[in-house]
Amino acid sequence: MxxxxxxxxxxxxxxxxxxxxxxxxxxxxxxxxxxxxxxxxxxxxxxxxxxxxxxxxxxxxxxxxxxxxxxxxxxxxxxxxxxxxxxxxxxxxxxxxxxxxxxxxxxxxxxxxxxxxxxxxxxxxxxxxxxxxxxxxxxxxxxxxxxxxxxxxxxxxxxxxxxxxxxxxxxxxPSQASVFSTLTALLVFAVLISVAVAVVLGFAYAVSIRRPLKHLSANARLLSAQKELLPQLRQNDEFGRLDDILHATAREIERTLIQERETIDNAADLICALDENGSFISVNPFAQKMLGFDPSMFSGLNLHDIAVAEDSLLADEYVRSAIQSSDVRQFELRLKCSDGSVIDTRWSCLWSQAERKIFCVVRDVTEEKKIEQLKQDFANMISHDLRSPLMAMGNSLTLLKAGAKGELPEDARKRIDLSARNVEKLIVLVNDLLDFQKLKAGKMELLLEEASLQAIIKDASDLLEETAREKNVALELPDGEIILRCDKNKLLQAAVNLISNAIKFSGENGKVTVAARAQGDRVIFSVTDTGPGVPADFQRKIFEPFEQAPSGKKSEGTGLGLAICKLVVEAHGGTVRAENLADLATDHSAALVSVPASESAARGSVFTVELPKEGPGEPSEISPAERLKEGNV
CATH class of the missing domain: 1.20.120.230 (Alpha-catenin/vinculin-like)
Incomplete structure (x- = not known):
């Protein structure tokens, strides 16, 4: 009791x-x-x-x-x-x-x-x-x-x-002196009794709380060391309740640790911990499936021991970099398997200063690399093996239309016009692929010069004027003049892609509005359409290659226009983002164009580009191509 x-x-x-x-x-x-x-x-x-x-x-x-x-x-x-x-x-x-x-x-x-x-x-x-x-x-x-x-x-x-x-x-x-002596003796006796009673009661009180305090202190040390606690205090007071809380916390920690171990043991990735020198401290059972090594075999091994010879020095450098970084550090490393094969892995590492360990999650990206290489090979094949024949076909069809082989029948002329338009679309596709490959590889140099942003936007609208007329879409362009340092042709290509995308999704009797302004040392321009808008979960993904916003319309284009636009803007040291007018209805300061006050009346999407006036600065640690590949848009 x-x-x-x-x-x-x-x-x-x-x-x-x-x-x-x-x-x-x-x-x-x-x-x-x-x-x-x-x-x-x-x-x-x-x-x-x-x-x-x-x-x-x-x-x-x-x-x-x-x-x-x-x-x-x-x-x-x-x-x-x-x-x-x-x-x-x-x-x-x-x-x-x-x-x-x-x-x-x-x-x-x-x-x-x-x-x-x-x-x-x-x-x-x-x-x-x-x-x-x-x-x-x-x-x-x-x-x-x-x-x-x-x-x-x-x-x-x-x-x-x-x-x-x-x-x-x-x-x-008794005499008066006797009375006073008796009173003095009584006072001394009473004081002694009071002191004695206070000492006894204080000692009893201290003893009554000393034992539970020692018990709680011992349980707190055991809890911090993740060891079994002493039995619970059988006291219905504050000490007993506090001890109950310590035991409940210990049970919860034990349950959480069990769940954590189960999660790590059953994870579909290799999870491990490294010391400051890169030596393995612990490895989950998935190491057997990924590398063919039993987890116990990693004891005493260093990261560079399982890395391929070419990446051995890189492994040590990556470990040092992870220790110096306060954020999650990511890198790719090729590892040797027990059967001698090599796999590509992507590491996400975080250094714990308290435990002096690097906690790592390792994912096998070999299949992803193979698929990426297949995409690359396919794009290279299309761009190099098809461009020359398509150019020749285009030239031949142009000569036929011009009467190089004599007057053509009306039926033949219609077929040749159709073939010429299809060849032209294929050439545009191939050119987009070539531009994308160059930008992605970082091989396209920027020819920087002073240029007018409004003039670039006007040139882009002139190139798309016929397309807009065919779709009955009105174009509204900005006034004034903003000068910035840029590659005029590359920025023109980005503007063409943005305006072309807006025309495509605005539909019949739609409207595309292009706005521009200078803000400090930055230049901002936006392209607004009256289409269905971009789903919230697709606003980042839309800038990835071969991705198009879901809609009821038949897919047009290559799916590379916005990806190329993003790479061009990032090569200039800028950013591009997609938003819906409905999202901007509650924040008018974020929009360059007037937004309807009613959220239901605000249809369409806004693509906003921010560029530095003085052109790109020093190249960032991660190139635009790498950010696109890793999804860091």
Missing amino acids: RFSLNLVSRTIILTVLLVAGQLSFILVLSDVLRTSQAKIEKQWRSENLIRLTFSICRSFSELILFAHLPGQLLEAVNVDGPAAVNKAKRDMELLHSLAAEDPLKRDAVVKLLASATVLTRTIDIALHEQDHRLPPSFAVPFGYRKIVNDNAKIFLNSVEEIVAIEKKQHTEE
């Missing part, structure tokens, strides 16, 4: 116990202080009562002397009877008020006050009778002496009784 008190409850209990202990100490101390104060006040009253008693005794001693001594002696001893009477009266009033609060001495004080009252009255009467009738040297009349003597005895007996009671109380009750 789990311990039910959580950390907050323990803290509250500890605080309550400490506060309760301090409150108890304060209550006990308050009671002791009240008792001590009462004793001190009682002692003060007793001392004042004795003092007043002795003061009255002194006053009455003077009165008794006054009653017995003759006048001459009274003057000699300086005894003033009336003054002594007045002082005795005042002391008797104070004594009466003090005796009211002390029941033990009350009776004796009453007797003392009664006798003292008789004495003072008797002496007052005697003094009154003596005034103006006897000389000052005469003492109190004899008749009053007996009364004074009798009451004096009562008075003295009362004083002795009061003194006896006071002695008894003084013996039985």
Whole structure:
């Protein structure tokens, strides 16, 4: 059964116990202080009562002397009877008020006050009778002496009784010094008890949290090391819940690692890890299928050990490059298989600074290379083996149309015109293939010169004017003049391809709008059509060779126009992109032409080209042809 008190409850209990202990100490101390104060006040009253008693005794001693001594002696001893009477009266009033609060001495004080009252009255009467009738040297009349003597005895007996009671109380009750010493001892004892209780409770509290904290700390270290955790704490508090979270995290990590291992083991690519020197650390089972080597055989092998001899140095260079790069590094490498065959592979590598490893995904691209080579060979065959015969056929048909063999029948002329147009289309296809091959291989040099962008666009529209008229498509061209440094003929070819593509997809009664503007050190021009637009998932793929946007129309052209356009623009250090007017309806700042406010009314697509005014800069690390091949459009 789990311990039910959580950390907050323990803290509250500890605080309550400490506060309760301090409150108890304060209550006990308050009671002791009240008792001590009462004793001190009682002692003060007793001392004042004795003092007043002795003061009255002194006053009455003077009165008794006054009653017995003759006048001459009274003057000699300086005894003033009336003054002594007045002082005795005042002391008797104070004594009466003090005796009211002390029941033990009350009776004796009453007797003392009664006798003292008789004495003072008797002496007052005697003094009154003596005034103006006897000389000052005469003492109190004899008749009053007996009364004074009798009451004096009562008075003295009362004083002795009061003194006896006071002695008894003084013996039985502790003195003021004893009270203060007791209070000091109590304070010291209470402080020691409070400190001891606080230390014990604090130690118990620390012990109660120390064990679970050590347990959690150990589990955290084991979790970071991906080892089995200690058993769960059987506590229903914060420590228990935190330990539950650690165990749940460990289970989730274990599940994720199992899934990761299963994914790696069942992957259709070779997945491996290399150290800083390019040596294999781990390899997934797909290595057996790709290279014919058991994964255990890679232990101790270096990357250049399985690379072909020609690529061995490249392998080391690629490893260093991957370590220095913070992004995924891609390269191609030919590897040797166990049967002696060679395969082409494409590597995607990422360096982990924390683990000091290179994580690699290796894909077999041998079949892709073969297909690419077949495409290349096919394009070369068409461009080289067909261009010359087609040119000869075109020239022959032109001569026949001109009447070199005499006047042709009308039927023959129609057939020759049809053949000439077909040959012309084939020649255009072959020329496109030749241009594409040159651009892709990076063999076409740019002849840079100052040129007007509007003039290039006007020349392109002139070449396509007849095509636009046949399709009943209106052309709208930009005004003004923007000068940039470019290869005029190559840029003209790109503009022709863009405008031709727009005319083709605008349809009957459509419109093609060409706009241009200068923005800082860049030149931007766009071609907008009124066609169906380009699907979002096709806007990047449309610039790849032999790709055409899906539509209900019959396919026209070679599928190389936009690919050639992209290569020409990138050769100039620029970019080209395809967008839909519907996408620009919510962002008018991104469009060069006016866009309908309604998204539903915005039909068509926009092809935008950005070029540097001063021409291309330094060549990039990856040529336009390589970017096209790798799909980095």
